[in-house]
Amino acid sequence: MFRDDLLAGKTVLVTGGGSGLGLSMSRKFAALGANVAITGRSAERLADAAGQISPGGERIFTHPCDVRDFAQVEQMAAAVTERFGGIDVLVNNAAGNFLSATEDLSPNGFNAIVQTVLNGTFHATLAVGRKMIEAGRGGSILNIVTTYAWTGSAFVVPSAAAKAGVLAMTRSLAVEWATYKIRSNAIAPGPFPTEGAWNALMPTPELEAEAKARIPMNRFGEHDELANLAAFLVSDGAPFINGEVVTIDGGEWIGSGGEFNGLTRMPRAMVKGALQAMRGK
């Protein structure tokens, strides 16, 4: 889909790059020629991921950090800058989430999610953004949100509140940092199978089947589809896209809203027969 050198010469930093969608995006960025730095809480997981992204690779760098801790994030950003000479792209992908009835949440449970998703995104954006501004060569920030950032969702109140905050941050900085030639965009994925999300959010096969049935395209996303979108958005192929959120969910969220969308879940011949019978009445 892209030229092999689409991201050559760029350094991309991916938070939560050791697993799930972060790992898939990192693999894509590396394949397109970027220097890739991945960060996450577990050094062991990062080392394993680096081996998968580029065995023995020169252009991959790992540095553990917990995005909830700004001091660790600053150290990590400094180490990446030292290794590659600067950071051109930041992908805020690190997230945490679990299903809980809101009345059963503790303030600490709320904090565990919000500090990772919202504060963590702010910490990385601040540390890396300052370096981008200082270097004066622009940059690109890509935040991974979700479609319930604007609809909200039952049973994931901390995540929904945090992702809504990240979306607001994306749009705010798209304007504020345009003067520094730093673009800010977001991707809103629907369900893409990952170990982390599935363990936390798909407790039973019944819930998984229910989730799939809600998607008009009747399947979950494939990692490569999301990685291609991310590569495009952070690349020089998209220099005028700024402040946008691109949904990639097979039509899931919009499909849950339209008054007559439920008809698509009935056999089409039956629906058409009923519509035909109504004509002229």
Ligand code: HXC
């Ligand atoms: C209720 C819970 C809980 C649960 C943790 N807590 N899990 N409460 N139900 N299932 C509470 C604990 O009781 C504790 O509060 C507080 O949260 C902190 O718990 P810790 O275990 O100390 O937290 P910590 O290890 O810091 O992090 C927890 C976590 C983590 C953030 C949930 O496990 C994590 O990062 N998981 C990653 C999951 C993941 O990858 N998710 C993918 C997200 S995808 P108390 O009061 O007891 O001290 C996504 C997009 C969705 O979000 C889009 C779908 C379409």
